[in-house]
Amino acid sequence: MAEERPLKEENDDAAAQVQNLRRRIDDLDELLVRTLSARAACALEVGRQKKLLGLEIYQPSREADVLAHVQKINPGPLNNESMKRLFERIIDEARRLEREAAPGDKEGD
Numbered sequence: 001m002a003e004e005r006p007l008k009e010e011n012d013d014a015a016a017q018v019q020n021l022r023r024r025i026d027d028l029d030e031l032l033v034r035t036l037s038a039r040a041a042c043a044l045e046v047g048r049q050k051k052l053l054g055l056e057i058y059q060p061s062r063e064a065d066v067l068a069h070v071q072k073i074n075p076g077p078l079n080n081e082s083m084k085r086l087f088e089r090i091i092d093e094a095r096r097l098e099r100e101a102a103p104g105d106k107e108g109d
Contacts, residue, residue: 036090040097047098057098063091 050057070087071080078086 039090040094043094044097044101047101048103050098051101051103057095066091 047057067084067087070083074080074083
């Protein structure tokens with residue numbers, strides 16, 4: 001029969017694992033921030049181009065395409081409804097940026 005490890009040792013292992021997972025989450029959060037910022041920069045440029053072309057900022061068919069795409073590629077563990085809610089918020093913020101975009105303005109000008 002296998003020898004049982006003392007409870008303190010198991011607690012120490014669990015505490016170390018929590019710390020490692022938290023560091024991994026911090027790394028992933030940094031990646032998310034960089035990725036969301038890059039996505040927002042694209043949305044800002046899309047807004048500028050739409051204004052130059054005289055297009056409406058809100059395009060429901062494009063939003064539906066984006067939501068369908070992210071649900072199609074979703075590997076989990078978040079379910080598709082959760083992913084949809086997250087991306088609806090991301091799209092809302094991107095649309096806000098598009099509305100604020102001045103045609104012809106480039107970031108840093």
